[in-house]
Amino acid sequence: MKFSRRDLLVWSAGAAAGLVLTPVPWKLLDDTSIWSQNWPWIPQPTRGPVDVRQSNCTLCPNGCGLRVRMANGYPVGIAAKTNEPLTQGALCPLAFGAHQLNWHPLRLRSVRHRGVDSSFEEARAAFAKACTEGPIVVIDGFPGRASSAILESFGVKKGEYRVVWGAETRALASYEEWSGVPAALGYDLENTRTILSFGAPLLDGWGIPGRFARRWAQSAGSADPDVRLIQVEPSLSRTAARAWQWVTIRPGSDSALAAGIARVLIEERLVAARSPMPPMTLTDAASQTGLDSNAIRELARAIVAQAPVVAIARDCNPAVAALNVVLGAVGARGGIVQKSKSVRSMASAEDAFPSARAVLIDSSVPWEFVPETSAEVFRFAAWDGGSSKADWLLPAPGFLEELTDIPTAPTSGVESYAIAPALAKAPHTTQSGWQFLAAVDPSLDTPEKVIHSRCAELFRNRRGTLHTSEETPLAKIASAEKLEEQLSQGAIWIGEPARRNSFHCELKEWPADSAPASSAEFPAAWSPPVLPPLASKLYEESNLRGTTQGRTA
Amino acid sequence: MSARYGMVIDLDRCTGCGSCMVACASENNVPSLPHATARTGITPMLVRKVSNGHEGSQQREAFIPILCMHCEEETPCVHVCPQQAVEVDAATGIVMQMPQRCLGCRYCMTACPYHARYFNWSDPKWPKGMETSLNPGVATRMRGVVEKCNLCHSRLHAAQEKAAAVGKREIDPADYVPACVEACPTVAIQFGNLADSNDPVTRESRSANSFRLLAKIGTEPKVYYKSKEAWVRALAEPNSTASGTLHTAASASMEEHHG
Numbered sequence: 001m002k003f004s005r006r007d008l009l010v011w012s013a014g015a016a017a018g019l020v021l022t023p024v025p026w027k028l029l030d031d032t033s034i035w036s037q038n039w040p041w042i043p044q045p046t047r048g049p050v051d052v053r054q055s056n057c058t059l060c061p062n063g064c065g066l067r068v069r070m071a072n073g074y075p076v077g078i079a080a081k082t083n084e085p086l087t088q089g090a091l092c093p094l095a096f097g098a099h100q101l102n103w104h105p106l107r108l109r110s111v112r113h114r115g116v117d118s119s120f121e122e123a124r125a126a127f128a129k130a131c132t133e134g135p136i137v138v139i140d141g142f143p144g145r146a147s148s149a150i151l152e153s154f155g156v157k158k159g160e161y162r163v164v165w166g167a168e169t170r171a172l173a174s175y176e177e178w179s180g181v182p183a184a185l186g187y188d189l190e191n192t193r194t195i196l197s198f199g200a201p202l203l204d205g206w207g208i209p210g211r212f213a214r215r216w217a218q219s220a221g222s223a224d225p226d227v228r229l230i231q232v233e234p235s236l237s238r239t240a241a242r243a244w245q246w247v248t249i250r251p252g253s254d255s256a257l258a259a260g261i262a263r264v265l266i267e268e269r270l271v272a273a274r275s276p277m278p279p280m281t282l283t284d285a286a287s288q289t290g291l292d293s294n295a296i297r298e299l300a301r302a303i304v305a306q307a308p309v310v311a312i313a314r315d316c317n318p319a320v321a322a323l324n325v326v327l328g329a330v331g332a333r334g335g336i337v338q339k340s341k342s343v344r345s346m347a348s349a350e351d352a353f354p355s356a357r358a359v360l361i362d363s364s365v366p367w368e369f370v371p372e373t374s375a376e377v378f379r380f381a382a383w384d385g386g387s388s389k390a391d392w393l394l395p396a397p398g399f400l401e402e403l404t405d406i407p408t409a410p411t412s413g414v415e416s417y418a419i420a421p422a423l424a425k426a427p428h429t430t431q432s433g434w435q436f437l438a439a440v441d442p443s444l445d446t447p448e449k450v451i452h453s454r455c456a457e458l459f460r461n462r463r464g465t466l467h468t469s470e471e472t473p474l475a476k477i478a479s480a481e482k483l484e485e486q487l488s489q490g491a492i493w494i495g496e497p498a499r500r501n502s503f504h505c506e507l508k509e510w511p512a513d514s515a516p517a518s519s520a521e522f523p524a525a526w527s528p529p530v531l532p533p534l535a536s537k538l539y540e541e542s543n544l545r546g547t548t549q550g551r552t553a
Numbered sequence: 554m555s556a557r558y559g560m561v562i563d564l565d566r567c568t569g570c571g572s573c574m575v576a577c578a579s580e581n582n583v584p585s586l587p588h589a590t591a592r593t594g595i596t597p598m599l600v601r602k603v604s605n606g607h608e609g610s611q612q613r614e615a616f617i618p619i620l621c622m623h624c625e626e627e628t629p630c631v632h633v634c635p636q637q638a639v640e641v642d643a644a645t646g647i648v649m650q651m652p653q654r655c656l657g658c659r660y661c662m663t664a665c666p667y668h669a670r671y672f673n674w675s676d677p678k679w680p681k682g683m684e685t686s687l688n689p690g691v692a693t694r695m696r697g698v699v700e701k702c703n704l705c706h707s708r709l710h711a712a713q714e715k716a717a718a719v720g721k722r723e724i725d726p727a728d729y730v731p732a733c734v735e736a737c738p739t740v741a742i743q744f745g746n747l748a749d750s751n752d753p754v755t756r757e758s759r760s761a762n763s764f765r766l767l768a769k770i771g772t773e774p775k776v777y778y779k780s781k782e783a784w785v786r787a788l789a790e791p792n793s794t795a796s797g798t799l800h801t802a803a804s805a806s807m808e809e810h811h812g
Contacts, residue, residue: 046684238569
């Protein structure tokens with residue numbers, strides 16, 4: 001039988017019709033979709049026992065209390081500790097995704113020497129050689145921790161120990177300078193009734209996020225709130241959007257406005273304290289800020305209408321500090337208070353160190369900090385923040401991967417102490433700054449030893465209270481070991497509230513104008529150079545914020 | 554008696570920090586890769602910034618968290634789903650999405666007046682190793698299905714299991730709190746049972762300043778908002794011209810979804 005062209009056409013047409021009518025191809029297509037949706041390599045959560053551990057956030061010096069959900073030895077979720085008096089059960093948005101930071105694609109996992117893979121042995125040999133050739137400068141970003149004590153000990157022995165101060169700490173620097181003695185200062189926000197904020201992002205990550213936010217929220221939106229937040233800022237920030245009053249001024253004119261307000265307060269005798277009159281006239285202040293003279297007068301009257309009042313600058317601004325002195329807010333209830341007398345002066349890393357042979361930068365130092373030096377730089381970091389002046393880039397443990405303690409937060413008005421235990425295992429290719437130094441100088445302590453001695457000292461002093469699910473006076477704790485054990489399990493020690501009028505500073509003359517503070521998307525206290533991957537994803541997919549600060553995953 | 558879970562979001566307290574977004578995504582194992590846009594990303598809780606339309610010192614902004622409104626009546630997504638992959642749970646009032654039934658037609662996305670539904674355009678992906686940080690209580694969703702807020706249903710399951718373990722039928726309300734509610738640093742989001750007249754959320758939902766988005770279309774959403782500011786309340790209506798802006802929270806979403 002001959003297979004003709006006609007037969008071919010008939011067969012083809014029949015096959016096409018059959019293909020349409022038969023369910024087989026559609027079933028195969030459906031099954032293929034389902035199979036490919038469920039490939040075995042598509043990630044699924046690992047099953048296993050779930051445990052909740054208590055710790056403290058180590059991403060910035062505020063050390064907010066965390067409840068960390070653990071599964072199979074890994075952190076799988078983060079929530080705030082609800083019963084903590086300082087953080088008040090709140091966290092910043094970045095903390096909620098922080099458990100994923102350790103898996104960030106920019107995580108540093110190997111030593112790099114000028115862009116080339118190297119090893120800790122080579123880095124240590126180079127550092128040891130540098131130690132024999134000249135002074136070493138050790139730079140710390142979160143001073144006051146147990147590991148800071150080790151860094152300081154080495155720095156003092158071999159050269160210098162310097163500190164990179166955050167904007168919140170720098171904003172309090174002028175008072176120390178004017179009083180002539182080092183002082184640990186903070187804000188008594190719990191008792192403030194009016195806050196005049198010069199660009200400080202009080203509702204956007206400033207200080208301990210929950211501390212002010214919870215109090216502000218109680219009367220938010222009210223025409224007569226319990227705490228009046230007056231935000232002075234050129235553009236409508238998140239804090240300005242929710243403030244009781246938003247005062248729009250020209251960029252860089254914060255100092256002029258502070259001087260103008262101080263002049264009105266003194267001229268109209270709205271303040272009790274006698275203070276030097278600012279040299280700037282009200283007309284000049286109005287011209288610089290872009291405000292009307294009457295608007296400045298009304299603002300001055302408004303801020304003293306509901307006392308206590310305090311002015312808060314975003315960064316170091318002596319004019320704003322001087323305004324606080326005029327307002328009588330320094331050393332007063334609801335103002336700037338001294339939380340501790342046991343404080344030492346520490347040199348700033350911003351100043352040059354020309355004679356240094358090498359500089360060691362701890363992983364706590366914000367990536368944006370670049371030392372002004374030609375010395376060999378050994379930089380520890382958990383994440384790669386992009387171009388860096390470091391000769392040696394050394395991978396450090398990441399989030400909750402090492403034991404650390406949490407000293408008092410920079411803006412807090414009361415002393416506190418907590419311990420953040422290591423909840424995750426650090427990659428074997430990482431080392432802390434103190435571990436690196438200990439290999440060079442074996443006489444150095446370990447953080448465990450320092451924490452142990454600090455707990456013993458706290459126990460000896462018998463001051464303050466220990467906060468777990470309940471509040472226990474320290475005098476009722478049985479032993480230093482018991483105190484350390486409870487702190488390691490998530491308790492926090494809170495000192496006694498600052499005594500009023502325990503700190504004085506005198507303003508001899510109105511300070512000269514200072515440089516305007518920088519403005520960043522996140523506060524300077526945020527030290528990792530990357531955002532948690534979920535945060536960067538969500539910010540990209542919404543119109544909420546940019547991701548300019550911190551590189552995305 | 555069945556519950557009707559809902560929320561009241563105080564917009565005067567919302568600072569737009571985004572904690573609810575991050576906590577929601579972390580709790581529900583939303584993949585962090587690939588990065589997408591507002592049109593293609595997955596954001597079961599999405600905080601939107603809205604403005605009163607003025608310039609300079611008269612400009613005002615508010616932040617509106619948008620999530621599934623859990624419509625009670627004539628629920629649009631339920632009506633259009635050809636697969637019965639969406640249903641209003643009779644016991645809780647939660648609008649449930651079952652990814653195993655979803656065939657990915659996206660009718661529900663088109664029907665949702667709030668644009669609170671998202672499509673999984675690709676297989677869920679995380680940076681290498683990050684799958685160990687996923688919440689074991691929530692399964693990841695596959696490519697080709699729609700997903701949305703389910704009021705952290707896994708937390709409801711956990712609360713029910715806890716109650717059942719001690720022989721109770723009713724859960725302790727303190728045991729069931731969605732991740733966004735727990736994360737809000739200003740307590741702007743309140744969660745509760747709207748069927749209980751003694752629940753603080755029910756009282757708040759009936760206050761003078763409370764409102765619902767697109768209430769006129771009659772779907773009876775169970776997410777309420779409140780604000781003392783009139784221009785914010787005016788944004789809720791579809792034809793609002795309050796303060797010269799037409800950018801309601803929902804229409805702002807719509808613009809980005811449809812380019």
